[in-house]
Amino acid sequence: xxxxxxxxxxxxxxxxxxxxxxxxxxxxxxxxxxxxxxxxxxxxxxxxxxxxxxxxxxxxxxxxxxxxxxxxxxxxxxxxxxxxxxxxxxxxxxxxxxxxxxxxxxxxxxxxxxxxxxxxxxxxxxxxxxxxxxxxxxxxxxxxxxxxxxxxxxxxxxxxxxxxxxxxxxxxxxxxxxxxxxxxxxxxxxxxxxxxxxxxxxxxxxxxxxxxxxxxxxxxxxxxxxxxxxxxxxxxxxxxxxxxxxxxxxxxxxxxxxxxxxxxxxxxxxxxxxxxxxxxxxxxxxxxxxxxxxxxxxxxxxxxxxxxxxxxxxxxxxxxxxxxxxxxxxxxxxxxxxxxxxxxxxxxxxxxxxxxxxxxxxxxxxxxxxxxxxxxxxxxxxxxxxxxxxxxxxxxxxxxxxxxxxxxxxxxxxxxxxxxxxxxxxxxxxxxxxxxxxxxxxxxxxxxxxxxxxxxxxxxxxxxxxxxxxxxxx
Ligand SMILES: Cc1ncc(COP(=O)(O)O)c(C=O)c1O
Numbered sequence: 001x002x003x004x005x006x007x008x009x010x011x012x013x014x015x016x017x018x019x020x021x022x023x024x025x026x027x028x029x030x031x032x033x034x035x036x037x038x039x040x041x042x043x044x045x046x047x048x049x050x051x052x053x054x055x056x057x058x059x060x061x062x063x064x065x066x067x068x069x070x071x072x073x074x075x076x077x078x079x080x081x082x083x084x085x086x087x088x089x090x091x092x093x094x095x096x097x098x099x100x101x102x103x104x105x106x107x108x109x110x111x112x113x114x115x116x117x118x119x120x121x122x123x124x125x126x127x128x129x130x131x132x133x134x135x136x137x138x139x140x141x142x143x144x145x146x147x148x149x150x151x152x153x154x155x156x157x158x159x160x161x162x163x164x165x166x167x168x169x170x171x172x173x174x175x176x177x178x179x180x181x182x183x184x185x186x187x188x189x190x191x192x193x194x195x196x197x198x199x200x201x202x203x204x205x206x207x208x209x210x211x212x213x214x215x216x217x218x219x220x221x222x223x224x225x226x227x228x229x230x231x232x233x234x235x236x237x238x239x240x241x242x243x244x245x246x247x248x249x250x251x252x253x254x255x256x257x258x259x260x261x262x263x264x265x266x267x268x269x270x271x272x273x274x275x276x277x278x279x280x281x282x283x284x285x286x287x288x289x290x291x292x293x294x295x296x297x298x299x300x301x302x303x304x305x306x307x308x309x310x311x312x313x314x315x316x317x318x319x320x321x322x323x324x325x326x327x328x329x330x331x332x333x334x335x336x337x338x339x340x341x342x343x344x345x346x347x348x349x350x351x352x353x354x355x356x357x358x359x360x361x362x363x364x365x366x367x368x369x370x371x372x373x374x375x376x377x378x379x380x381x382x383x384x385x386x387x388x389x390x391x392x393x394x395x396x397x398x399x400x401x402x403x404x405x406x407x408x409x410x411x412x413x414x415x416x417x418x419x420x421x422x423x424x425x426x427x428x429x430x431x432x433x434x435x436x437x438x439x440x441x442x443x444x445x446x447x448x449x450x451x452x453x454x455x456x457x458x459x460x461x462x463x464x465x466x467x468x469x470x471x472x473x474x
Pocket of ligand 1: 076079097120182218220221222257258259260320321322323324
């Protein structure tokens with residue numbers, strides 16, 4: 001009998017049925033060949049997976065079913081507001097969080113009903129507030145005591161009552177990046193605990209203009225631990241009870257914000273050199289059911305102790321997940337365009353067509369996106385390369401130029417990568433296309449949505465050179 005070569009184990013980044021090395025060793029996304037996508041739609045290319053979006057939302061709904069209060073999920077559209085992504089979210093049956101008049105416009109155009117929409121933001125304009133009040137959305141999340149007056153003025157102008165929620169900044173730290181923490185007193189967000197009683201009194205002063213429906217905290221993004229969520233929920237719960245005792249007003253919802261983490265280190269083969277705190281944060285695996293259970297446990301205990309269970313029994317819990325819906329449902333395909341070997345260091349440099357113009361957080365937060373070869377996805381990744389994007393900026397590199405090792409110094413790919421090879425940056429569906437910009441006159445890329453059975457559909461056309469001129473007047 002001929003000797004059989006044992007099959008190599010699937011790479012650790014594999015997600016069966018979704019991300020796999022298949023025929024010819026090419027990366028496949030729900031059965032769609034990454035190289036064929038590049039041939040058809042060009043490089044670089046954003047690729048999103050509808051089945052994965054659906055699976056991520058199903059996981060959230062399953063978590064909701066495990067607790068005894070109703071849960072309303074409002075997908076944070078800032079993570080990715082491509083219209084096809086919004087449509088997929090709506091079809092999967094959850095609601096929406098927006099952060100500007102533009103996102104509100106997109107939400108309504110994507111078919112979300114006003115009662116499915118909540119509106120956050122620190123600096124809303126009068127026009128944006130008018131649009132939100134006129135649309136009659138579920139909640140305008142008010143970020144300061146001053147903003148209460150702005151909403152009242154909008155309600156007067158529009159002649160409709162506004163639904164509002166107060167956003168708190170509770171001084172709760174997390175183990176995420178400082179730029180992604182939003183519940184510290186040093187952060188720009190929200191109303192402090194000491195201001196809350198006065199803010200509620202002020203908001204309740206004109207019930208003909210404002211309906212006060214809830215209380216809100218967002219502790220930040222990519223929060224690896226359950227405790228900050230539980231602390232935040234407890235604090236909001238205590239404010240809810242205090243408000244009821246003082247005024248008789250009962251809040252209908254408690255909004256725990258977003259921040260459920262995504263595991264960016266499913267494949268840890270290149271993460272060994274990262275600082276331990278960075279690894280803990282990027283590799284967090286926190287189930288949404290744990291977050292909900294912990295939050296409700298502390299609230300239930302407190303409600304029992306204070307004889308307020310009847311109030312808890314009237315509360316709907318809101319969550320605003322962004323990253324956990326779309327991050328691992330997207331990737332960026334990029335092509336190696338140039339190569340150089342530095343004689344002094346021996347480093348081989350690969351220059352791709354995707355830089356921080358497409359993945360801003362790679363430079364702002366030194367965010368780790370696992371890089372693989374899409375052309376040879378099944379080949380051992382045992383050669384080291386310096387990898388960089390196309391921008392005229394020394395910071396446009398896939399390593400930590402500040403030398404703090406928050407990204408690996410070298411990326412591991414198969415031996416002998418040549419120009420023309422297609423690479424894939426995994427887990428890059430969140431805060432990527434939404435933050436992309438045309439620096440250096442680089443038109444924004446196309447995006448495709450892959451559906452069941454590997455059918456890909458263009459969901460964003462590639463910008464043209466003419467698009468680069470579209471806003472200019474000369
Ligand atoms: C108010 C608010 N809600 C929700 C989110 C979504 O967070 P994530 O994408 O981490 O779930 C954000 C983003 O940081 C936010 O600012």
